[in-house]
Amino acid sequence: MHQISNYVYARDELLGMNIPTKRLPNPYQDFPYMVIEGVLSPHECRAITAAALEDKEAVQAELRGRSLDTTIRKTDIHTLSSEHRAVYDRRFEAVRKEIEDFFALSLSTSTDVQVLGYESGSFYVRHSDDASELQDHNGNTVGFRTVAPERKLTTVLFTTSYTPNPTDTDHFSGGELLFNYLCDASGNTITLRPEAGDMVVFFSNPYFSHEVLPVKSGYRLSLVQWHNAHT
Template sequence: MGPLFPKIKGLLEDTVKNIINPFYGLEISQSEVPQLLSYGVGGHYQPHIDAESVWKTPDGEMIWKKSTDRDISMVFYLNDGYEGGDFLFPDMGVRVRPEPGMLVVFPSTYLYKHGVEPVRKGMRYSMVCWAEAKGFPTLADINADLSKRYNIEVNN
């Protein structure tokens, strides 16, 4: 990712520690390595959910279940000079027009399905990262609870 990566990663870590943790009243226990995303003309991302999927219980009920240890999703916008590429929360009717230096933070649950509209002109760059928060149930906790509740082994 080049020489800017450590600076951007450090800025993201400082933002988590000094702004996100106090604002949301939580403590990030660990985060994944940030990923650099680039979208050229036509580039987009279909609406999706970062850390939950539908799970069918033994009695046939469909429920949302944690699928990975991601509690918080973060998107850091790096540039302007492109058209399109808005960030969407389609189920909420929310559209975010990214600006350089903007950070969007949201829970990684099914309530925050999100995507990126196609870029119409230029290149769009952003950095994404996911984190675990202390006090949130882990995937192992959820699986253990479901295993006990339904008397089956749940491990995915």
């Protein structure tokens, strides 16, 4: 393991890999990612979640424009109403400078917001947001091929909360956000269990490869964007 912030380490196999877009935050920060609490209010979270649950036109998520093998990803994509998009934009602008200061960059263009719904059994296997994994004949990852260089930063805003035993559609069990190559000082893989209203922000490069573990019960909803930036 090699230390990349005060409390987080990266697994050593990354050191020998070809990572063209490698970039890490200031190593003197406690964590190499941000968790910004309360970006959305509880009322806003419930309203956006309710709208997604009522959406009869949700589509199965694709992988960069291609039809998707559901052994890789099982997720529904919803559309934000104009009202909820305006709320999202206001809340994002309120934290923009905090994000830019943390990562020492200036955000430029952004993708549309993906509204991703995970019902029981839904998941997304390990992936990098800006690259595809390169594997040898034994299936071992040996490097990465950049496929979306305009994705410098990823933001994930949750409208439902993790809990071990959900009793309503505002909560879910399972569905943890796991950073595959990041760990603590004891070697435990960094795993986040989000609260409704929280935004998780991280670089889109392979150091921050991640997966969504299978949802066991309840409903997991997140608003995802990818951002280009000047560094």
